[in-house]
Amino acid sequence: MTTLSFEAAGAALAAVEKNVPALVRDDVAARLLAQDPTLWGPDAEAEASIRLGWLNPSEASRPLVGQIRGLREELAAEGVTRVVLAGMGGSSLAPEVITRTAGVDLTVLDSTDPDVVRAALATGLEETVIVVSSKSGSTVETDSQRRVFEQAFTDAGIDAKSRIVVVTDPGSPLDGAAREAGYRAVFNADPNVGGRYSALTAFGLVPSGLAGADIEALLDDAEDALEILSDNAADNIGLQLGAALGGTDPLRNKVVIVDEGSGLVGFPDWAEQLIAESTGKLGTGLLPVVVEPGAPEITSGAPDVLTARLVAVDTDAEPEGDQVVVAGSLGGQIILWEFATAVAGRLLAINPFDQPDVEAAKKAARGMLDSRPEPTEPSFVDGAVEVRGPSELLGSAGTLREALAALLGQLGPDGYLSVQAYLDRNLQSGLASIRPGLAAATGRPVTFGWGPRFLHSTGQFHKGGPAQGAYLQITGTPQEDLSIPGRPFTFGELITAQAAGDASVLADQGRPVLRLHFLRKQGVEELEAAVRNLVSEGGHS
Structure with missing residues (x-):
């Protein structure tokens, strides 16, 4: 219980x-459990009517448990015991918390950084199955990851279709293509559940179950909770x-x-x-x-x-x-x-099931990939860091510390700072340690997100919520780029376009954005030092 x-x-x-x-x-409790779409007003009713399946997870998910267990046993018999998940947003964050809490291994690939993708390819390919999760079936990050793994399997003499498992909505482009390609398994998720509510659907259960988590107990637990919440x-x-x-x-x-x-x-x-x-x-x-x-x-x-x-x-x-x-x-x-x-x-008084501003960053990134604009010149370079920002933000700033101070000076009494790092979170996880320092320096809340995965979560709030934020975007130069089979762009070009596209959308909305680009790995240390200086000086004075 x-x-x-x-x-x-x-x-x-x-x-x-x-x-x-x-x-x-x-x-409200009874109406919610009865999946009443009128709870959020007439403007939300159409969307809510097709987004409340998460309130009855067992209906669509219970039949999956045995199928997932059977596939796990088949793969193990073939020596395939390493599970890689290609997914974004709720499709990756839910399996990540389920498997980490269960203490089982799952390699979560929710980045387009070429170094991150290459590291996932470089480890135990002979024992690897990749789970490709995309509700829409057209997520560019997930499609790119699938393409590079399929090529890597083939190049290694492995039957690629036997190592690819797909999770998607029924009828999506990926659903049809995966079945036609003859991939190892295709699991359809409940289409009446949005991505961020999908933890207890196939999106959460397939990769977690293949990795060894007890997904049946997880569903039992959720059902007990629904009983409590129905009162x-x-x-x-x-x-x-x-x-x-x-x-x-x-x-x-x-x-x-x-x-x-x-x-x-x-x-x-x-x-x-x-x-x-x-x-x-x-x-x-x-x-x-x-x-x-x-x-x-x-x-x-x-x-x-x-x-x-x-x-x-x-x-x-x-x-x-x-x-x-x-x-x-x-x-x-x-x-x-x-x-x-x-x-x-x-x-x-909002619709909790739509995401009207997420598409803006995707569209801007696609535009960057199509037009391939020349990189903009930095406002200035300080050590290993290129600094970019509008003159009205930077003013007379000529150092990294001064540029940071100028950004923090944009924070009002109800403001927040969003740090967005388009970097290798496996190798540069320590960068997140600047978060509490910046919070201490400003006296305001500070979020830290890894790009591009945050675009599928807090990215909606940054554009659709109140205009209270200031944004610190951090990019870097990968050790080596990586091509995407069948695509005219590389992973390096993709992540660059995603960062630039999101920055342009924020700037177009009048949000203050400071962009830092690490030319060398020393850029991390230089940024950390600049933050320490700001803390010791008492913020952005």
Whole structure:
């Protein structure tokens, strides 16, 4: 039996006390479990009517369990025990948290950085099966990864079609092409579930199950949680968490998520994409800010910050200040946060199932690939770092530290900084350590995302949410580029276009964007030093 717990204090508790009675009166829990598409108003009804399948995960997912187990056993008998997942957004973040929490190995490939892709190709190809996950069946990152693996298998004398497993919606371009190509297996996901709500569909279960996670227990856990959440009462913790997230007044739209030993490895990153992409639109929304224990945001006391602490089930943790404390096992937590996000969407008066601004960055990237514009000259070069930014942002800045200070100077009292690193997160994971330093220097929330994967999560909020952000984009020079079979562009050109396209969309919306390009690996150290200098100087003074 699943265990879920929720406690709230301060502004979060006030939001619960104010909003839950109305949610109960409107029968929201029962209507949500009955997949009522009218909960979010007439503008959202058409989309909601085809996006609520996640509330009954077992119907489409239970039959998959035996099929996945059987395929895993077949592959193991052939010596194929390494699973690589090519996917983006919810298609990669859900399997990542499921397998890491279960303690089983899964190589998640959610990058177009050529060094990252090459590293995934270089390890144990003889024992590898690749799971290609794309809801639309046309995701450029996933298609590119499939192409390069298919070529690598063939070049190694391996029957490529026997090593490719596809997860997609029925009738997608990939669905038909994969069946025609004779790939090892094609799993169709429930088409009535959006990508960020798809953790308990084929998108979450196929790669996780092939890697060895107990997906049947995960579904059992989720079903137990749904029983808890179906109760139309004031103590329904799904209604309570939803009210705390979406019902503070004034809205505390920076939701700081910190894992304090929950045991759910990587859960904040999954929750980040769920909340940001679901709510960040029409000039409002919630920005999840994933932080480490003791982060500056937790104790800042900022009036626009709400802290969500994830703790272990057996922990007697009490919320302090404007906080919620949430505990539960993985399947239960997945359903709880999906349920609460849908409730928060109702309170925010938005459609939590569309993503109107995600396509803008994709379109801009495609335009960059088609037109192949010449690289713009940097505003200046400082050491191993090229600096680019509009003159109205940079002013008289002539050093990396001065450019950073100029960007941070754009932050208002309700602002946030988004750091977006289009780099090899395996080799340069330490770069994320600049996040707390920047938060300390600014006194404002700071998000850190790896590109291009953040485009499928917080990318929606950055463009569709309130105009409060400042954006630090970091790119680098790969050690070696990598061609994409059958495409007129390389991985290096693709990730460059994705970064440039997103920066142009943000700039077109009047958002302040500072772009840093590392010419050499020393650029990381130089940026870290510049951040330390800013912290010691007290920010952007």
